[in-house]
Amino acid sequence: MGFLTQRRDRQLAAMQAAGRTVGRSLWQDALRRFRSNKAAMGSVFVLAFISLMAIFAPMLSPHTLEDFYWEYILVPPTLENGHWFGTDANGRDMFVRTFYGARVSLTIGVMTTAVALLIGVTWGSVAGYFGGRIDNIMMRIVDVLYALPLLFFIIILVTVFGRNIYLVFIGIGAVEWLTMSRIVRGQTLSVKQKEYVEAARAIGLSNLVIVRRHVVPNIIGPVIVFVTLLIPTTILVESYLSFLGLGVQEPMTSWGTLISQGAASIDTGPWLLVIPGTFLAITLFCFNFIGDGLRDALDPEGR
């Protein structure tokens, strides 16, 4: 990413030296502005670090999820015995469990939000832009799905297809895009009245190009705010599904599961709550900073 922009910058400089003005797009500008936002860039690095740890720490660690250390039960974090984050009431290594949990929670948070974003923005912007009967039909479908309780929906999925973590992705994603599509539809209704949308029709652009290039970029602010709220929501929804036995199952774990277990043993082993809780909090902070950074970067008027 950095390499590419550097090359583009050099190209720009060369062309400007040759007396030509070269156009930049919103995304190039946005990237430049995002990179100058320290909080957002710091958050990107922290998140990247947590993700790398989630990928590699369980691989490289001598411990696995199935190992029970009977001689180390409820040991607090220490550097001496190799259990850096301590162990839980069953003598399992918390370091490995925390990063296994990170895999599940981050995947659920990012994947379901991405699914909700994709479906919700497409659905809502198409419904809002075309309006009339199309809008009516599409939004009534949303209303019907809204009426379906998440828990009920996931229980059906689990009974039909068996217990599977992907069903949790599908279940949460299928519910969360509904709110997204409503937000996007409302914003689209106001943006499509703008004269620049009419100007886009006057230069012969097709409806889909207008939605993609003129409508969606102008509704991105509220969407990003919602996304930063949606990621923690999905992580927490996963934890209560797991608590009910519908999500991940032992010995696999997630941050939500770890936190609920840690909360139960807060007086005997506070680190069981504090460590996964801290990771979750840091992650959510990072997503918030990144969301703010993106929103500001994509808004030329906020400069």
Place this chain on the structure above:
Amino acid sequence: MSRPLLQVENLRVHFPVGGGLFSRPRMLKAVDDVSFQLAPGETLGVVGESGCGKSSLGRAVLQLIPPTAGRVLWLGEDLCRLDDDAMNVKRSELQLVFQDPLASLNPRMTVGGILREPLYSFEPGIARSEAEDRAAAMMRRVGLRPEMMNRYPNEFSGGQCQRISIARAMISRPRLVICDEPVSALDVSIQAQIIALLRELQAEYEVSYIFISHDLSVVRHLCHRIMVLYLGKLMEIGPKRDIFDTPRHPYTQSLLSAVPIPDPRRARQRDQKLLEGDLPSPLNPPSGCVFRTRCPHATPLCIKSAPVLEATGSEAHQVACHYWQSLTPETHTDQPTGE
């Protein structure tokens, strides 16, 4: 008149208003039975009060709102019968400039992006460098520095935004540009600059304008012919000189007498014919002549039958009034005539 560029025949634009599950929507007749022609390189002014259908007329000509009835012949071809793809190809020749300069530019696109977009749309496969060169040339032409290409619309003043909007309309070399009150949101000093720019571009590109405005003094500076609309109906159409010197329709006469004169002494001497009452609701227009409710000369005939457009002394000057012959056209000598 040379071969017309545009012929509009009996154009109607009706919008359904209201109407629920059990009630039929009422029809709002925004444009009702309007016909006119436009020659290449000509400017036709469209004047009237707010809500008289000026903007709807412009958008219906461009097929941005579908006309309810009538024909829009572009070089003899009926635009209303083209499908979307064929119409989109034609759009390079028919462009639009809006009233609100800032709202007509996408705030998330750079000026360069806004100007390149029509090129990519109308000339698919155009090289990026060529598009950039042409956008830069167009910016220079409308009086903006090409170095400002990477700025966003909110960094420009209203007048500059209107220049960008004009550049976007002109970059595809259209033969007709519909200007929908392009200067009414601008300061008077900027208005003059924009009008001068539009005039220069007309001389250079031989473009025709349909210039929609409610400001007669602006129309007077730019237009060759003038069309007066009232409640979606054509009241009077004719060459500028005829309309300003010998207005035949009582509505046109009162519009002209409302134009401010920058000389208090002459203004006081003038016999103003101000209209009374409000514009009737276009949902429920008066029977017969739509202007009769505010017309000082209305008679029972006006209630019964709607006047048809008929030629006055010259064929080009037409008026829709039963009594135009008996109404003395006052010569508005107190008004400086155009150029």
